[in-house]
Amino acid sequence: MFARDIGIDLGTANVLIHVKGKGIVLNEPSVVALDKNSGKVLAVGEEARRMVGRTPGNIVAIRPLKDGVIADFEVTEAMLKHFINSLNVKGLFSKPRMLICCPTNITSVEQKAIKEAAEKSGGKHVFLEEEPKVAAIGAGMDIFQPSGNMVVDIGGGTTDIAVISMGDIVTASSIKMAGDKFDLEILNYIKKEYKLLIGERTAEDIKIQVATVFPDARHEEISIRGRDMVTGLPRTITVTSKEVEEALRESVSAIVQAAKQVLERTPPELSADIIDRGVIITGGGALLNGLDQLLAEELKVPVFVAENPMDCVAVGTGVMLDNMDKLPKRKLS
Secondary structure, eight states: OOOOOEEEEEOSSEEEEEETTTEEEEEEESOEEEETTTOOEEEETHHHHTTTTOOOTTEEEEOOEETTEESOHHHHHHHHHHHHHHHTOOOSSOOOOEEEEEOTTOOHHHHHHHHHHHHHTTOSSEEEEEHHHHHHHHTTOOTTSSSOEEEEEEOSSOEEEEEEETTEEEEEEEESOSHHHHHHHHHHHHHHHHOEEOOHHHHHHHHHHTOOSSTTSOOOEEEEEEEETTTOSEEEEEEEHHHHHHHHHHHHHHHHHHHHHHHHTSOHHHHHHHHHHOEEEESGGGGSTTHHHHHHHHHSSOEEEOSSGGGHHHHHHHHHHHTTTTSOOOBOO
16 A cells, blocks of 8 residues: 655644545644643644633643744644544555645745654655645646736735746745734724623634624624623623724735735736736635725735635645646755
């Protein structure tokens, strides 16, 4: 039995794994629960995510990736090992080749950390590829033609924006403004306006259920519970879409500005292609209500949300794995 090639979307919020010939076989949150005293891993993925903010003192739920890069090397390695072992992709005598996606502007030290973590978790050859490029392939763009394609990939830790032509990135930008920052902005808004403390999970629920970033695009409300900062007792409040739009305004404008700067640096011929083809948004952030309308209004080009935006990078790794032998090698020594 031979090992299967695997593609990994090593995200700040979720890890998706694509096994060659099988498709996406794993989609789990990037969370690990540890026993602080013994250092033992107690749970990984969804099971660990359920523990966030709800554990006794000796158990900590850690997110080992921050802003698209490894913040805790050992925990990342333990998490990858756990996921890869659960898939049973290793052969009797061989290890799988791995293709891992990373943000566009990470340093060679950060690249090396990702590569080492993957090798220690059982990879034979590890290839790194830039996230927006893989996301564009996963979204169905033909990036190998001599024409401009623009992709905005909004993940948990970073937003990667790139213009791609002939299989490579022409201009790109990566900013540390994405899903996690949106949650934090909502959390801080509730704290400031209502003097109520809520957790990250509640902030994420608000974002998914009522958030919008385009004025008047959504009129919904949600009841949430938290701890009153004055009395220290539990309290329930109602939050509306309009309030969330206000809370997220500044963060989203940073993404709009970064997209404008990438377009400003794009050669005119490719800019003309983008007006024809439009911009594609991928990643979990693409599901944020009104984001496509806001970008279309600000950039003056058509904007589309990819089909299954959260899976685009993992699907793209699958396409690249199928064509691995034809692709230019970007393996790090």
